[in-house]
Amino acid sequence: MAVVNPLRLLLVGSLLGTAIAKPVQTALSDDDDDTPLPLVIWHGLGDSYQSEGMRRVAELAEEVNPGTLVYSIRIDDSESRDRYSSFVGNVTEQVAKVCADIAAHPILSTAPAIDALGFSQGGQFLRAYVERCNNPPVRSLVTFGSQHNGITTFRDCEPTDWLCRAAMAWLKNDAWSNTVQGKVVPAQYYRNPAEYEQYLEHSNFLADINNERDVKNEQYKKNIANLEYFVMYMFEDDTTAIPKESAWFEEMNGTESTPLRARKLYTEDWLGLRALDRKGGLKFLVAPGEHMQLSDDLLRDTFAQFYGPLNLYRGRSEPRPALYPEDAGDL
Numbered sequence: 001m002a003v004v005n006p007l008r009l010l011l012v013g014s015l016l017g018t019a020i021a022k023p024v025q026t027a028l029s030d031d032d033d034d035t036p037l038p039l040v041i042w043h044g045l046g047d048s049y050q051s052e053g054m055r056r057v058a059e060l061a062e063e064v065n066p067g068t069l070v071y072s073i074r075i076d077d078s079e080s081r082d083r084y085s086s087f088v089g090n091v092t093e094q095v096a097k098v099c100a101d102i103a104a105h106p107i108l109s110t111a112p113a114i115d116a117l118g119f120s121q122g123g124q125f126l127r128a129y130v131e132r133c134n135n136p137p138v139r140s141l142v143t144f145g146s147q148h149n150g151i152t153t154f155r156d157c158e159p160t161d162w163l164c165r166a167a168m169a170w171l172k173n174d175a176w177s178n179t180v181q182g183k184v185v186p187a188q189y190y191r192n193p194a195e196y197e198q199y200l201e202h203s204n205f206l207a208d209i210n211n212e213r214d215v216k217n218e219q220y221k222k223n224i225a226n227l228e229y230f231v232m233y234m235f236e237d238d239t240t241a242i243p244k245e246s247a248w249f250e251e252m253n254g255t256e257s258t259p260l261r262a263r264k265l266y267t268e269d270w271l272g273l274r275a276l277d278r279k280g281g282l283k284f285l286v287a288p289g290e291h292m293q294l295s296d297d298l299l300r301d302t303f304a305q306f307y308g309p310l311n312l313y314r315g316r317s318e319p320r321p322a323l324y325p326e327d328a329g330d331l
Helices: 052-064 077-087 090-104 122-131 162-173 179-183 185-189 193-202 218-225 244-248 271-277 297-304 325-330
Strands: 039-042 071-074 114-119 138-144 227-233 252-255 257-258 280-288
Touching: 039 122, 039 162, 039 297, 052 071, 052 297, 077 122, 090 122, 090 185, 114 122, 122 185, 122 218, 179 185, 193 252, 218 271, 218 297, 227 297, 271 280
Parallel strands: 039 071, 039 114, 114 138, 138 227, 227 280
Antiparallel strands: 252 257
C-alpha cells in the first residue's frame, strides 16, 4: 500500500491553540494498562480524513497495536470540504479548531497522553498542536516528508486539479500579502532564505512555530522537549517537497546546506530540539522512494516501534553525537 499525495506540490498549514502544556512525563506514570494510547493522524495536501489511504493507515495501526483508537483529524466533516481546507484556509484558525476538537473529544480528552502521526503538511500542523495546546499531551510525534523548515519552491499541480492550480496562481501572485497569508495554506509555510526578512515579518504560521522571531515562546520549547519521541522521516527521492531536507529542519540556501545540529535553532535551542536530542528522543530517518510513497511494512515498523501502550518503550533514538557544535571549542 502506498499513501500517495496525487499533487506535485507541498503545503504546510498553521496551528494555533493556547499553550496549556501537561508534560508527558507527568502522564507517564505507573499505569500498567496494556491498552494502546489513542493515535491522531493529520493528512497531507489534497487528501482528506476519509480517503482510502487514511483508512488503510488506521487499519494498520490497529493491526499492529490491537485496540488502538485512531482519530483522523478533519477541518470539516464533509470529505470534499476537508480536502478543500488543505488548500484554502487560515492554518492558525484550523489548528485552533483541531486543538478544541481534540480537547473536547469524549475519549481523547480523558487519555493520559496521545500519539501523533503527520503526513506531509500534517506533520507541521501536529507539531504546532504540540507547541500551542498539547491537551491532551502528545507522547510520540512521527512525521513523514513534512516541511519543518518550510518550502522554497512551489511545484506545479496536476493538469486536472483546478483547486490546486487556482490556489497556486493566487500564491505566486504575492506570497506575503495578508490575504494570501491568511487564506492560501502553502503560503503559510513558504520560507525562502532570499526573502527571510519578509518571511519574519509576514509569515502567518511557520515563523511562529519555529520560534524564529526575536521574542521566543518558552512554552513551545518546553512542549517539544517533553516529547518521548520526535521522529522525522525524509523521503530519499522526494521531488515534491523542495527542499526535501526540510523534513529534518535542514537549512538549504541554493546549494549550501546547514544541518539542524549546526543551526542556531538547535544550538540556542529555540524549540527544545537540542534538549530532546540529548535525552535520546530525536530521530532522523530516511524512507525510500518519492514523496508519500509509503509501504505497509514501513508503517507497521513505525507503529510497532513508537506507538502502543502508555509505558511500553521499545527503543530510543541514536545516542548523543560524539561532538556537538558548541563542544568544538573544548577540543
